[in-house]
Amino acid sequence: MKMQREILFICGFSTLMVLLFILSISFGPVDIPLSRIWMILTAQERSGALVQILNQVRLPRSLAAMGVGMALAASGTVLQAVMQNPLAAPSLIGVNSGAALTAMLLLAYFPGRPDLLTPATFLGALFALGLIILITRYAPGGRSTLILAGIAVSALLGAGIDTLRLLHPEAMLGATGFMIGGIAGVTWSTLRFALPWILGGLLAALLVGPLLNVISLGDEVALSLGVPVTPVRTLLLALAAILAGSSVAIAGLLGFVGLIVPHGARLLLGSDHRWLIPGAMLLGGSFVLGCDLVARLIFAPYELPVGILLSFIGGPFFIYLLIHQASGKADAQGDES
Amino acid sequence: MIGVTAGFLLQAINLTVGYGSREIIRDVSLDLKPGQFTVLIGPNGSGKTTLLKALARLLPLRDGVVTLAGRTLGSYSQRELARSLAVLPQIRQTPALKVSTLISQGRYPHHRYFSSFTADDQKAIAEAMATCKVCRFANREMNTLSGGERQRVFLAMLLAQDAELMILDEPTTFLDIAQQLEVLDLLRSLSLQGKTILAVIHDVSLALRYADRILLLDGGCLVDNLPPDELITSGLLEKVYGVNLHRHAADGMVFTNFSVRKDTDA
Numbered sequence: 001m002k003m004q005r006e007i008l009f010i011c012g013f014s015t016l017m018v019l020l021f022i023l024s025i026s027f028g029p030v031d032i033p034l035s036r037i038w039m040i041l042t043a044q045e046r047s048g049a050l051v052q053i054l055n056q057v058r059l060p061r062s063l064a065a066m067g068v069g070m071a072l073a074a075s076g077t078v079l080q081a082v083m084q085n086p087l088a089a090p091s092l093i094g095v096n097s098g099a100a101l102t103a104m105l106l107l108a109y110f111p112g113r114p115d116l117l118t119p120a121t122f123l124g125a126l127f128a129l130g131l132i133i134l135i136t137r138y139a140p141g142g143r144s145t146l147i148l149a150g151i152a153v154s155a156l157l158g159a160g161i162d163t164l165r166l167l168h169p170e171a172m173l174g175a176t177g178f179m180i181g182g183i184a185g186v187t188w189s190t191l192r193f194a195l196p197w198i199l200g201g202l203l204a205a206l207l208v209g210p211l212l213n214v215i216s217l218g219d220e221v222a223l224s225l226g227v228p229v230t231p232v233r234t235l236l237l238a239l240a241a242i243l244a245g246s247s248v249a250i251a252g253l254l255g256f257v258g259l260i261v262p263h264g265a266r267l268l269l270g271s272d273h274r275w276l277i278p279g280a281m282l283l284g285g286s287f288v289l290g291c292d293l294v295a296r297l298i299f300a301p302y303e304l305p306v307g308i309l310l311s312f313i314g315g316p317f318f319i320y321l322l323i324h325q326a327s328g329k330a331d332a333q334g335d336e337s
Numbered sequence: 338m339i340g341v342t343a344g345f346l347l348q349a350i351n352l353t354v355g356y357g358s359r360e361i362i363r364d365v366s367l368d369l370k371p372g373q374f375t376v377l378i379g380p381n382g383s384g385k386t387t388l389l390k391a392l393a394r395l396l397p398l399r400d401g402v403v404t405l406a407g408r409t410l411g412s413y414s415q416r417e418l419a420r421s422l423a424v425l426p427q428i429r430q431t432p433a434l435k436v437s438t439l440i441s442q443g444r445y446p447h448h449r450y451f452s453s454f455t456a457d458d459q460k461a462i463a464e465a466m467a468t469c470k471v472c473r474f475a476n477r478e479m480n481t482l483s484g485g486e487r488q489r490v491f492l493a494m495l496l497a498q499d500a501e502l503m504i505l506d507e508p509t510t511f512l513d514i515a516q517q518l519e520v521l522d523l524l525r526s527l528s529l530q531g532k533t534i535l536a537v538i539h540d541v542s543l544a545l546r547y548a549d550r551i552l553l554l555d556g557g558c559l560v561d562n563l564p565p566d567e568l569i570t571s572g573l574l575e576k577v578y579g580v581n582l583h584r585h586a587a588d589g590m591v592f593t594n595f596s597v598r599k600d601t602d603a
Contacts, residue, residue: 224393224395226415
């Protein structure tokens with residue numbers, strides 16, 4: 001069967017993610033042996049320190065890592081297909097900054113409404129995407145224009161964030177962690193409001209694979225194949241904004257996941273989005289779970305925020321991509337007559 | 338199907354198209370008969386691509402009407418239009434897809450979103466692959482193919498779309514001469530099987546040899562719509578391109594060639 005390769009990869013990625021999830025709830029300052037985890041999860045052990053650690057610290061944290069990784073990877077994959085640009089990642093083009101700005105606005109002016117956090121980050125992400133689309137429509141140039149527009153938008157939104165932090169220092173207790181990106185302090189109360197959005201977004205992303213295949217052939221080919229490009233692209237961008245926004249609501253400004261993971265998945269699975277989307281999700285979940293585990297253990301008993309580790313990995317990878325993209329031949333052939 | 342009974346599959350009346358303040362196409366009227374292979378030629382900048390895009394509803398019209406099978410283009414939904422009109426634009430990415438996956442995208446307007454491919458889909462894909470001779474590398478990745486092979490794959494995708502009218506913008510550009518002839522032979526055999534084809538071909542000699550009719554565009558205006566023989570004897574080609582035209586026969590075929598016109602001082 002010709003599909004076997006893709007199915008094998010998906011099974012492999014799923015196994016990897018489940019394994020990393022188990023390791024992630026098991027290892028930490030206090031290790032919880034697998035047998036005890038089983039007993040706690042099946043409610044044979046109901047009290048004690050380990051039960052508290054597992055239920056109140058490890059489980060929300062690992063779920064957050066997995067959900068955020070899956071969502072950011074899916075968001076990046078959707079953005080790259082819709083914008084037809086392999087550098088389109090939510091953290092690079094200012095989408096995460098937009099989400100962070102509205103999150104800060106909510107914390108400053110409507111404190112005590114955690115239920116509104118994800119809708120707010122979604123609107124912020126969508127706002128940043130709108131700005132990016134406007135700029136790239138009027139600015140000439142190739143693929144790197146998107147990155148330049150992203151720098152401009154990030155700077156603008158960053159200035160807004162900094163102003164808010166100055167004006168409302170009291171509301172920004174967790175802001176430093178928020179700016180670096182991390183999931184160390186994630187609690188059920190944060191997760192409860194964001195996870196439904198992530199789940200809905202992931203489900204929708206799994207369904208749009210065939211549409212992304214057509215859209216990624218270019219606007220004119222997609223139109224000619226019967227896709228009403230403008231409304232469809234708007235909906236897909238909104239989907240990417242939901243995924244990126246809900247991740248920011250949980251983990252703050254985690255960078256590079258939406259850039260690295262779709263690339264890795266594409267290398268292994270190719271560009272057929274029916275496979276690429278689930279593949280990128282599973283790899284993204286595994287990647288953030290793995291990074292969080294390493295960040296937790298590498299300088300134990302001290303913890304590195306996972307955002308810092310991601311930047312150490314993502315920065316060099318981004319430089320590699322820039323060089324590779326610049327030297328690689330352009331995809332478009334011919335010129336207009 | 339009023340338009341077809343009237344003898345035309347596509348009819349354009351008084352088209353004016355432009356970008357911003359510039360008018361690229363001015364007052365062009367044309368018609369395409371079913372089963373005809375029509376080639377659009379004209380000097381660089383004469384508006385060939387713009388005209389094709391307007392006919393395919395990829396650009397808005399400033400003025401005029403396009404009808405397809407008797408209905409105005411504007412009355413079609415995007416999906417409906419895709420079942421009747423297939424377009425191969427000139428600028429396109431080479432997607433990192435498997436050949437068979439790319440060709441199957443041509444079925445997008447035909448099958449329901451969440452259903453898998455039906456027997457009809459499979460049949461259309463298999464036929465398109467056989468016609469375009471791409472079965473041999475059906476499981477290869479697009480970026481491992483040569484330019485000519487890629488072009489045949491895109492043609493197969495277009496063919497799998499199973500539309501009555503196919504519009505192609507420079508399908509032979511960037512191909513070597515053998516590959517150009519291969520593509521043109523394929524287009525002609527498709528028109529003999531009943532497809533209506535409109536293509537921009539840069540090489541005028543090849544266009545004259547393969548087309549049933551030639552649309553000659555100059556400065557955004559349609560100079561004429563003639564069969565190749567009549568166009569050759571009309572003297573219009575010499576005038577529009579500013580060259581001398583030569584005809585010679587060999588192997589039972591008539592070839593045309595061009596040389597610099599010495600007497601043009603302007």
